[in-house]
Amino acid sequence: MSKLAWIGLGLLIMMLSAASMLTGPISIFDAIADWRGDKIQEWSIILWEIRAPRTVLGLLVGAALGLAGAAMQGLLRNPLAEPGLLGASSGAALGAVVALYSGLASAFYLALPLAGFCGAILMSVIVIALAGLQAEMTVIILAGAAGSALCGALIALVLNFSPNPNAGYEIMFWLMGSLVDRSWDEVYLALPPMAAGAVLLLFAGKGLLAMSLGEETAHSMGFSPERLRALVLIGSSLLVGSAVSVAGSIGFIGLVAPHLMRSAVMADPRRLLPAAALAGAALLLSADIGARLLITQGQELKLGVLTALFGSPFFFGLVLRLRSRGW
Amino acid sequence: MVSLLEGCGLSLTLGKRQVIDQVSISLTQGQLTGIIGCNGAGKSSLLGLLSGYRQPQAGEVFLGGSALTQLTLAERAKRLAFLPQGQAVHWPLSVERVVALGRLPHSSGMKLGAEDLAAVNQAMTWTNVSHLAARNVNALSGGERGRVLLARALATQTPVMLADEPLAGLDPGCQLRLMDVLRGLANDGMSIALVMHDIGLATRYCDRLCLLHQGCLLAEGSPESVLTENNLARAFGIKAWHGVIDNRRCLVPITATASG
Numbered sequence: 001m002s003k004l005a006w007i008g009l010g011l012l013i014m015m016l017s018a019a020s021m022l023t024g025p026i027s028i029f030d031a032i033a034d035w036r037g038d039k040i041q042e043w044s045i046i047l048w049e050i051r052a053p054r055t056v057l058g059l060l061v062g063a064a065l066g067l068a069g070a071a072m073q074g075l076l077r078n079p080l081a082e083p084g085l086l087g088a089s090s091g092a093a094l095g096a097v098v099a100l101y102s103g104l105a106s107a108f109y110l111a112l113p114l115a116g117f118c119g120a121i122l123m124s125v126i127v128i129a130l131a132g133l134q135a136e137m138t139v140i141i142l143a144g145a146a147g148s149a150l151c152g153a154l155i156a157l158v159l160n161f162s163p164n165p166n167a168g169y170e171i172m173f174w175l176m177g178s179l180v181d182r183s184w185d186e187v188y189l190a191l192p193p194m195a196a197g198a199v200l201l202l203f204a205g206k207g208l209l210a211m212s213l214g215e216e217t218a219h220s221m222g223f224s225p226e227r228l229r230a231l232v233l234i235g236s237s238l239l240v241g242s243a244v245s246v247a248g249s250i251g252f253i254g255l256v257a258p259h260l261m262r263s264a265v266m267a268d269p270r271r272l273l274p275a276a277a278l279a280g281a282a283l284l285l286s287a288d289i290g291a292r293l294l295i296t297q298g299q300e301l302k303l304g305v306l307t308a309l310f311g312s313p314f315f316f317g318l319v320l321r322l323r324s325r326g327w
Numbered sequence: 328m329v330s331l332l333e334g335c336g337l338s339l340t341l342g343k344r345q346v347i348d349q350v351s352i353s354l355t356q357g358q359l360t361g362i363i364g365c366n367g368a369g370k371s372s373l374l375g376l377l378s379g380y381r382q383p384q385a386g387e388v389f390l391g392g393s394a395l396t397q398l399t400l401a402e403r404a405k406r407l408a409f410l411p412q413g414q415a416v417h418w419p420l421s422v423e424r425v426v427a428l429g430r431l432p433h434s435s436g437m438k439l440g441a442e443d444l445a446a447v448n449q450a451m452t453w454t455n456v457s458h459l460a461a462r463n464v465n466a467l468s469g470g471e472r473g474r475v476l477l478a479r480a481l482a483t484q485t486p487v488m489l490a491d492e493p494l495a496g497l498d499p500g501c502q503l504r505l506m507d508v509l510r511g512l513a514n515d516g517m518s519i520a521l522v523m524h525d526i527g528l529a530t531r532y533c534d535r536l537c538l539l540h541q542g543c544l545l546a547e548g549s550p551e552s553v554l555t556e557n558n559l560a561r562a563f564g565i566k567a568w569h570g571v572i573d574n575r576r577c578l579v580p581i582t583a584t585a586s587g
Binding site for chain 1: 375378399400401403404405407408409410411415416417418419420421424425428429431432476483
């Protein structure tokens with residue numbers, strides 16, 4: 001990827017951030033029109049307390065999902081691997097659902113993301129411990145699939161037992177993913193584990209590049225496949241766990257962002273890591289701006305719905321391209 | 328002669344099967360060693376042990392006098408290059424990028440230095456893939472890809488190289504040219520071990536042969552002393568013609584007598 005392309009991507013993110021700060025029910029024009037009144041003060045509060053954390057969180061969540069997706073695809077050497085493969089997203093969803101069902105979420109403001117994060121980490125630990133780092137990747141994927149299926153079943157169970165329909169709706173809406181009403185608290189909560197996860201994955205970059213030629217070659221070039229698995233699996237779990245715990249389940253970003261950037265970095269798995277993170281941030285922020293513009297029955301469209309709506313046609317396109325000339 | 332890589336009393340069991348049984352092998356400086364044997368004799372497993380990818384149940388591997396287990400992976404990578412058998416390239420990388428991966432053990436940054444670039448270009452010239460530099464490696468033919476992957480191992484510029492069937496899928500001209508290159512590198516002091524199936528080429532180019540049979544070392548030494556009528560019949564179930572053409576040793580398999 002040329003310097004110009006990196007700068008272009010950076011500029012796009014800055015423009016999207018500005019658009020995100022200006023998009024919402026109260027526009028900058030209303031504030032300017034009434035600049036002597038309370039509107040300007042109200043608008044500055046909206047800007048700093050609502051839109052700024054939402055924008056930052058959107059960038060962070062998108063970057064986390066894009067980065068984790070690129071790392072998982074590099075580790076598995078498969079363009080269809082997604083960051084939640086290890087069960088971190090379903091673990092986070094289960095943790096959050098338990099917090100909502102038990103009433104913990106309404107008793108303590110940050111209980112929901114905290115429970116989600118704990119669920120993600122717990123699930124990842126179970127899956128890694130069950131499969132072991134020395135196991136073939138297929139065994140680890142199988143363990144992740146089993147863990148995700150169990151979490152899915154438990155979420156459905158909680159929904160079935162939910163005491164009133166409202167709790168069920170609340171759970172369902174949370175699962176669809178959203179950045180509505182997020183504050184700086186969520187940013188502060190998600191940032192440390194995301195930063196730790198990102199550092200781990202960026203350390204794995206060179207090994208992922210060597211892994212392009214298979215485990216035996218990577219080993220002979222000085223990279224331990226077990227260490228690489230540990231770095232990527234723990235790093236992705238931290239990223240996905242913290243992303244899902246503050247924004248709910250958001251699909252496709254982790255899959256689409258690496259795909260979009262792969263040819264730009266000439267398929268280099270190391271360069272793909274920062275590129276997919278930036279693309280993920282841009283994609284999620286665009287989706288969030290879209291969600292704010294498409295208000296349905298007084299409510300914003302859920303983010304997960306929007307990413308899936310735009311993500312799946314992208315995959316249909318990919319299928320057609322694969323059919324004609326391979327990736 | 329200096330032994331650069333030595334495996335002492337190596338044994339390996341995969342599942343319930345003993346694939347390598349008490350094999351000792353020494354690769355000396357300036358020698359081209361051929362590891363031969365029928366399918367399933369344990370050649371690739373032996374290379375896996377020598378490269379350190381597999382851990383032996385018994386025995387130990389020494390690289391330049393130090394136990395392999397005492398060296399870090401990064402230290403090993405600077406001294407020992409390994410080309411596994413029939414490997415795939417999992418991403419559509421360019422040929423030049425794949426060959427440049429051979430410099431990963433030496434470079435820390437994203438960009439290659441002048442020395443790295445020289446090594447990459449040299450390796451691509453040796454294997455005759457320079458004209459393919461910008462092509463997607465997965466769009467090449469099997470033989471071309473094989474040459475690119477060998478170039479990757481050669482670009483590492485280590486004193487020892489292990490290569491598992493580097494000649495597989497190559498046309499006769501390419502095979503001879505590559506063997507000439509490897510012979511030249513050995514003459515310059517490199518220690519190279521190749522797993523190969525063409526015993527004719529092994530006879531012509533190798534200084535020493537190690538003949539594996541059912542995980543054991545059946546014979547080791549000069550090609551004449553290893554490829555005897557008895558050993559060929561026992562290891563491969565073949566009879567062969569030995570001779571000299573243009574002052575070069577030649578061996579041509581003639582008949583298959585029984586299953587090897």
